[in-house]
Amino acid sequence: MSRPEVVVHRDGELLAAATAARLVTSLVDAQAARGSASLVLTGGRTGIAVLEHLRATPARDAVDWSRVDLYWGDERFLPSGHPERNETQAREALLDHVPVPAGRVHVMEPSDGRFGDDPEAAAAAYADVLAAAGPDGSVPSFDVCLLGVGEEGHVASIFPGSPAVRERERPVVAVRDCPKPPPTRVSLTLPAIRAAREVWLITTGAAKAAAVATGLTDEDEVRLPAAGARGLRRTLWLLDTAAAAEVPATP
Numbered sequence: 001m002s003r004p005e006v007v008v009h010r011d012g013e014l015l016a017a018a019t020a021a022r023l024v025t026s027l028v029d030a031q032a033a034r035g036s037a038s039l040v041l042t043g044g045r046t047g048i049a050v051l052e053h054l055r056a057t058p059a060r061d062a063v064d065w066s067r068v069d070l071y072w073g074d075e076r077f078l079p080s081g082h083p084e085r086n087e088t089q090a091r092e093a094l095l096d097h098v099p100v101p102a103g104r105v106h107v108m109e110p111s112d113g114r115f116g117d118d119p120e121a122a123a124a125a126y127a128d129v130l131a132a133a134g135p136d137g138s139v140p141s142f143d144v145c146l147l148g149v150g151e152e153g154h155v156a157s158i159f160p161g162s163p164a165v166r167e168r169e170r171p172v173v174a175v176r177d178c179p180k181p182p183p184t185r186v187s188l189t190l191p192a193i194r195a196a197r198e199v200w201l202i203t204t205g206a207a208k209a210a211a212v213a214t215g216l217t218d219e220d221e222v223r224l225p226a227a228g229a230r231g232l233r234r235t236l237w238l239l240d241t242a243a244a245a246e247v248p249a250t251p
């Protein structure tokens, strides 16, 4: 598992623009190396801002969108098209504007979907989606897994002290009684996130500074889930100055 690296940008706008540029390069490189690229999307303000910048940059056309598989790290378990669904926001920010085939957009089921109001069934179905895509029924080695970071150190919908953060077997779980609304969600687990080649934790603002500083240590992931989000090859914390304020200076 990789050790965390930190990149700090002046402010949130620049962070989102620079991360979008970094994504273009990573997706193009993955396609050159392996034929297609796989990307796990995140919700949250910064994650969606990255997609908006990706939409706006002419360099987005360097990516062959017909060979990109898109997944989600978590989803708010709400009806299809609900404005608070991470899927809805990602579609508006980017996916409706690039020629990615519908069959490569791997959404987590909504609460009015195939399984009705059953997030456990939606989570199990998403585990099947991952198993069908990965080697020998295991989770795919995503090229990049994007994650936002909550003030209390949550990533995806894995909250401190929750059953989700203790999950060791299943790659996807239903999350109930979330401290952040909406209360019901579907989320990848830390073992699934750790299957990614690269994990990028992206966050901004002073309110995240303490979680960022602790997340960079070997803190117990049950107390601070972000500390357990590491990529096989690379773990990158992409921050603005305010979020990086409590990170110890490095040479």
Ligand SMILES: O=C1O[C@H](COP(=O)(O)O)[C@@H](O)[C@H](O)[C@H]1O
Pocket: 042, 043, 044, 045, 046, 047, 073, 074, 075, 076, 086, 147, 148, 149, 150, 151, 155, 156, 157, 180, 203
């Ligand atoms: O609810 C969620 O929040 C987190 C963090 O969001 P932010 O707005 O504080 O950046 C996000 O990572 C997660 O995907 C989302 O469902």
